[in-house]
Amino acid sequence: MFSYDERIKAVKLLIQYDLSYSTVIRELGYPSKQSLRNWYNEYFRNGDLHQDYVRESIFSEEEKQRAVNYYLEHGRSVSRTVKKLGYPSRPVLDKWILDIAPEKKKHCRSGGSTVKYSREQKEQAVISLCSRDKPAKEVATEHGTTRESLYNWKSQLLKGERIYSMNKNKSDKLKGNLSIDVDVSELRAVKDDLLSQVDELQKEVYRLKIERDIYEKAAEIIKKDQGINLKTLTNREKAIIINALREVYPLKELLEMMCMAKSSYCYQVKTINFDKYTDLRMKVKKIFKESARRYGYRRIHSVLKTLGTTVSEKVIRRIMREENLVVPNTKRKRYSSYKGEISPEVENIINRKFHADKPNHKWLTDITEFHIPAGKIYLSPIIDCFDGLPVSWTIGTSPSAELVNTMLDEAILSLREDEKPIIHSDRGSHYRWPGWIERMEKAELTRSMSKKGCSPDNSACEGFFGRLKNEMFYGYSWAGVTISEFIEELDKYIRWYAEKRIKISLGGMSPLDYRRSLGLAV
Known part of the structure; x- marks a missing residue:
């Protein structure tokens, strides 16, 4: 219930506004729109408002204060407060808040201006919708409207429906909204015009599609370095492009796009199918066969020149490529230490289980090659599976037995008497020669070998080589670097790898620091 002063204040403010x-x-925060309209009508009829007895509230001041405090302390939500306390109604709580803490009342603002589109804007939007090559939602976004409104405009313009124009002037709200009927014949004329524009746009899109395919096929077949210009193409080149697209487009449309007469096209098709090098092909194949497939295009060209036939070397090379006349050639093999089964094979004990619970339990070894302008360098390391520490390594210019045997001798010297690691390698000859086997047996070490040609069996060692080359070899210029200088750089990197290069798997410590943290003697 609102007092007489509150009601008369609202009515006078309504007249003022x-x-x-x-x-x-x-502005006031009360009442509802219907209540305010009733108060205004009563004031307009009687010149004043009635002054009835306002009954006393059923809620005590303590209950009112409790409700307002809950409202202020729990996010200022009227509905949440009413739901939690079970009293009062939301309008009553709003009144209590205005009475006790008016400055902290949260008001909801609504309304706003609505965008008004002109008829020309609607027509342009409908044209874009009818000629689109993308979803209607994107077209609506470009014109600042919704997909539903866009289709409503289309129905109104193309089906002769009525368009209503709303006048939102505040002074005319009490009088109602005015509507304007649009002439059906005018809408039909607009529809015909839009349909004709859509048809023209579709033809233009089809023409551009043909032109695009012609340029793509020309770039694929002609392959000119300076780009493709349809006006500068020869009739032969045009005929080749048309032949490639005849299964997709009608011949008449292709000839029109290429600006070529049909008689010229037919003539070029006949010349394309005629091979002027028929006799030359027979001579080239005969010479190639008589040479027992040993002559390349240069020697065949020389033989033809001796026989009195003048032709370009490029023509000979093209004919040999088309006729698949290839001189047999053996490719150079990359370095491999495998020399056959020169000693009995050894079981793969490691079997890709590269984890070790303690140092000097599982060792891996292999040889890798570095090729620089000054020559080739070979690295042979032993890697401990416990933490990836390079136990020992040798660097040389030849993958000899001395390279791996020296490395093994240095590694054995670092072992205690109770340490007998498993040494895993590939099936290279270095690890099957008597020198290697004798050293292994004397130190009571266990041999383990990968399967033939199976690099994953030694992937942990291969991973060390990959990290090494990525970090210090690949991407660097080694021109002007001597072999001695490179060996020094490689040795320096491996020492840095063992002493300072951190590994995430070791908790951000280097292999040596990791062993020190475990109290292991290094």
Whole structure:
């Protein structure tokens, strides 16, 4: 219930604001629109408002204060407060808040201006919709409207429906909204015009599609370095492009796009199918066969020149490529230490289980090659599976037995008497020669070998080589670097790898620091 002063204040403010109900409610925070309209009608009829007895509230001041405090302390939500306390109604709580803490009342603002589109804007939007090559939602976004409104405009313009224009002037709200009928014949004329524009746009799109395919096929077949220009193409080149696209487009449309007469096209097709090098092909194949497939295009060209036939070397090379006349050639093999089964094979004990619970339990070894302008360098390391520490390594210019045997001798010297690691390698000859086997047996070490040609069996050692080359070899210029200088750089990197290069798997420590943290003697 509102007092007489509150009601008369609202009515006078409504008259002052030219009967703008929303402005009065937003400023005062009360009442509802219907209540304000009833008060205004009563004031307009009687010149004043009635003064009835306002009954006493059923809620005590303590209950009112409790409700307002809960509202302020729990996010200022009227509905949440009413739901939690079970009293009062939301309008009553709003009144209590205005009475006790008016400055902290949260008001909801609504309304706003609506975008008004002109008829020309609607027509342009409908044209874009009818000629689109993308979803209607994207077209609507470009024109600042919704997909539903866009289709409504299309129905109104193309099906002769009525278009209503809304006048939102505040002074005319009490009088109602005015509507304007659009002449059906005018809409039909607009429809015909739009359909003709759509048809023209579709033809233009089809023409551009043909032109695009012609340029793509020309770039694929002609392959000119300076780009493709349809006006500068020869009739032969045009005929080749048309032949490639005849299964997709009609011949008449292709000839029109290429600006070529049909008689010229037919003539070029006959010349394309005629091979002027028929006799030359027979001579080239005969010479190649008589040479027992040993002559390349240069020697065949020389033989033809001796026989009195003048032709370009490029023509000979093209004919040999088309006729698949290839001189047999053996490719150079990359370095491999495998020399056959020169000693009995050894079981793969490691079997790709590269984890070790303690140092000097599982060792891996292999040889890798570095090729620089000054020559070739070979690295042979032993890697401990416990933490990836390079136990020992040798660097040389030859993958000899001395390279791996020296490395093994240095590694054995670092072992204690109770340490007998498993040494895993590939099936290279270095690890099957008597020198290697004798050293292994004397130190009571266990041999383990990968399967033939199976690099994953020694992937942990291969991973060390990959990290090494990525970090210090690949991407660097070694021109002007001597072999001695490179060996020094490689040795320096391996020492840095063992002493300072951190590994995430070791908790951000280097292999040596990791062993020190475990109290292991290094």
